[in-house]
Amino acid sequence: MNIIAIDIGTSNCKAIITGMDLKVFKTFEYATQPITPKQGWNEQNAATIFKEVVKMLQQSINFCGEENIACVSLSAAMHSLLAVDKNGAPLMNMLTWADLRSARYAQALEKKNLAKKLYAATGVPVHAMSPLCKLMWLKNEQPAIFRRAHKFISIKEYIFFKLFNKYIVDHSIAAATGLLDAKNICWYSDALKLAGITEKKLSELKPIEHYETVLLPSIKNTLQLNRAIPFVLGASDGALANLGSGIVNANNVAITVGTSGAVRITSNKYVTDKKQRLFCYYISDGLYITGGALNNGGIALQWLVEKILKEAFRNESRLEALFKAAAGIKPGSEGLIFLPYILGERAPVWDENAKGCFIGLTETHTEAHIIRAVLEGVCYAVADVLQALEENSNDIKHIYLSGGIIKSGVWIQLLADVSGKKIMLNETADASALGAAFIGLKALGKVKSIGDAKMFLQNVKTVKPSAANHRIYQKYFAVYRSLYGRLKDVFSELSALP
Template sequence: MPYFIAIDIGTTHCKAIVTTDMAEVLFEDKAGYPSHQPQSGYHEQDPEQILGAAIQVLGKAADSISDKENILAISFSAAMHSLIAVGKDGKPLTSLWTWADTRSISIAAEFKDTEQGKRIHQQTGTPIHPMSPLCKIAWIKREMPDVFAATHKFISGKEYLLHQLTGVYETDIAMASATGLLDVQSLSWNEEALSLAGITKEKLSALAQPTDRLPQLLPAFAKKLSLPANVLFVHGGSDGSLANTGAGAVLPGEAALTIGTSGAIRVLHDQPVRDRQNRLFNYRLDKDVYLPGGAINNGGILLEWFIKTFTDNINSFDEYLADLLPQVRDIPAGSEGLIFLPYVHGERAPVWDAGASGMFVGIKAIHTRAHYLRAVLEGVGFGLKQVLEALEDNGVVINTLFAGGGFVESPEWLQIVTDILQKTVKVSLTADASSMGAVFMGMKALGIIGDWSEVKRFMKDDETYKPGSFQPYQRGFEIYQSLYQKTIFTGY
């Protein structure tokens, strides 16, 4: 039997799945790693812990297959925007800084509203924001000059893993398109962006296509993982781009809707979507397909914040949420006038302001803990509605959203978001979308898949949510849209 393995390097854990050539999942496993916040705005991880987690789940995936010679491909997905500075010996000079790291907020503020900043956003597809490796590298140059001078390469967590496994520095264009340093049309490093960051292209990895094959495993890892020496390693892509293909959101009128730690709406498109207000990103799936959309910082991470802030003596977040989430059904849509601006961790789309603040508005004595939780869930939905409207304002037609991420475990949240977005939402019964998307990229590398529409034949039945009335949310959404400017005006 032919097998595919996918490795997904996420923000909180690394996941592995094993599938057949018909995308039937035979095995899955994950291993976590912590994040550290030594100062406000810092969000760091240990590259060695990520490497260890990836090797662990890859080893278990390989061990689940008795006839390893039938492994057709191993491919990779990873979270975007991470950065590690490494020396000539390949060892990290910094920790891994995740997409949530905002220490370069002052750099982003300097660049964002300049003509050069706007031009680089349009050329690279990546908004000027502290998440961007462009801003992170510029910050290192200014604040850590000794590290900057000693750096051989600035790389992502995925590049670090692949360099350890194969000895080469390469990055696929899907990952590179989220750095703020790649020209998304010419698919080459952008000289103006490089100059703004203070580097030359020699400080970055060589560019590769997502379907390109990597060199063979270094002998030490081949032996440790008990993999055939000639097993095929495929670059894969970013978790965002692969979530679309993995969920089956590949046709005109379809979009991927993700709410995990953060959230996003993305579409596959044959050209970049140029928004005059710079609300959207334009990343890449591959050399032929763009990935326009918008991501929000505050998704499922707000549930952990909510519990820590509003509750004491909780033994299990999951158990508490399992008890509390169903209670929002009893709260009317619109949370009886309670509105939440969810910018607790700053915000990306549509405002791209890492210093933005959240707020509750309309607090009354009648509001219970369940009201506050429902307002949080609705606030996330309102943020995603702004992303949806930004896409539609620019001529992108969206009729159906394919949902993924942890929020699909909550029927209550799914229905709230469906009602707010006023679109049909389908929940795929296949495996984790980004992991499955990596499997599909491995299949594409081998010619099993040609056009991306062909992934539809691998999709399982979907659970479908239909929107109810938006009327209960109308006034709240109008107020929500005015709140960001009020937080700027008041200085909060």
């Protein structure tokens, strides 16, 4: 028997087919296209994504044969928001986590001293990514859509509605909305009041293992299915990436650096940070995922290569040459520090107005210095979140690294030197989809607990830090950490200029 796991991301959607041993033997995927007509806007067409999900289901079912399918399980990106009418038709394009139009509503909550209370109750830092802030923006700036909306949902909820004509949301996706009471696992009334809605405007809460089997007749016909197959709700891509990498306790931290980045642990404690630097989202079985997401990972290097150096980012031989040039520069780039907030930033500063900048630039700095400074800047950003995690969870012992960064030995070594920790490479492919497949097994009763996901933990290679380089980086990191506080008001002033 096979499991079909579908991961709905903001850059691409993917379907993997595994056996009951969770070994992947087939993948289907397609790239999603963001709609970005203006700076700060980031939308997607929900109907188009649903069509592609149906295509991947058709491909997967045809590949497996329906008699060989044990279940379908889903993963999806967090923080999306879609308003639909009474028929379930979208009234707008879906807003992704990267849409920043609600920034001033997030900032207003900060000024009214409501952010701390909201964070303590929901585990979600107040930021434009949050559906809570998006709802406040929609209510005030798109009132016609807000009034017409029958439901406010995420992309995964939209897909389940199109499949089953039911509005249901798993605890994990709901936990990232800023609307869920993270301790009692119910909708949080104070947040609903701020958003101007009641529970009736939201989906029914369900565990991540919940599944449905009665597809709409039209969908069943489209997929050419003759028998009932469980469709498991699954969870958020971040939570499932931890499970799919085997990170199931607070001793291990998963660090992913791709286009963006993330630093996450799995814990049986509801861990919040006094400085509101970290998120804490419920998963299941009394477990939470705690950490921080970064806007600026590999995208910072891509910006430098494409916009400044005017070269192709996908040219692997050229990239290798750039990494080699950077490796020839001393740690600290001879006094040059890059603050990598070119897309604003989420953790640990949660500031949509944050800007990227070079500090310490002199006539002695070359292209190689600038490249190394950008690589170091991303490592500083990761270490900044890691340090916040360590301040709140003293149990972290091992770092497992994944994402595009693992293609560069130079960049991996920089992260080890900056953090001062051994880096274990985790090459688990499609971790979020694999985590979804695991939840499929749990829904079917084939595994007892989320802790069984430790089967995925792997260490392909260990990279040790240089003690001498780490001592140098400690001094630079101290300067890096002070920069945002010094420049925060400047960033705000720049954002207000025409």
